[in-house]
Amino acid sequence: MEQRQVNPMLKTALEFGPILGFFAAYLWLKDRTFVIGGTEYEGFIVVTAGFIPVFLVCMGALWALTGHLSRMQVVTAVLIVVFGGLSVWLNDDRFFKMKPTLIYLLFGGALAIGLMRGESWLQYVMDGLVPLQREGWMILTKRVAGFFLLLAVLNEVIWRTMDTEVWVYFKTFGLTVAIFLFFMFQGGLFKQYGTQDADEE
Template identity: 70%
Template structure:
């Protein structure tokens, strides 16, 4: 069911605001250590603990304003609670850093299952936003599946081999930029397989 329309700037602020807030808070607190209940927590853990409720609040406001959350937003929220919560509970940032890997493996795997069934679950998730032929949806789904798997591998390489600050920059800007560039590069596919009210009668 389609949600109510709201100002695009407000929608973007609600979706990206928590991520930007995480980045700013991390730069501010990354070199500090905090003690709660006799246990020391690095700035990254404290920022993660603050990010979880802020993200959930932004999603709640978005749902209240639009009456709708995408399936990807819901899954992302659940994984943020689980892996962010584990990082805070065990005082170990590794769990939160693995979150993008799990998200992209999950999304890529689900798209792959759909492809094996001869279906584009991406078309279902995006709810007809882009007018494409069946073949166009299948091609885009296959490419996005491989792209998600690539991002999962890249996230693992970066958080395991590079500094924490490098990973934060990658998560905040790199992943967003990569997704934007991916869809820009699909211009040829959209042009070739786009529909303007035409039925897909190609084999």
């Protein structure tokens, strides 16, 4: 199915709106306790319960507007439903905090398997966004796989050793900034192995 163009601001709002909404709701409700059906739930669990349908609605709207969702978005949505649902059902925030770890392990591991087969599976996902020679894709894939595995370890360390508020700040801003900086520092690779100039000539 051909991907349709959509207003970039709207696309960004649908992708990042639920995360920022989760952060704002957590700051608002973090010190409150709710009794639902005779069971006490901390604010974090209530916010998690609200985040799941909001995220799914935004992903559904994005799919309706563009006609496309990446594999990463689909897998992320499934893990949010599963691990977020477990946190709410069992009244245990640990499951939701484990979710980023599993996401990064899955994608980092998948990229590593592709590399062992002599393939860059990252290229299949990003080929339209980043024009690179094959050697460049292989190098970038190795770096991204290692970076994802590092983020998985970092998430585990933070949620297991620090309080929930630190983890929420890390999840909302720390991971986003880390990914942004990582790709910024790949500028030399993109310049050396980029194919755009060759195509123009």
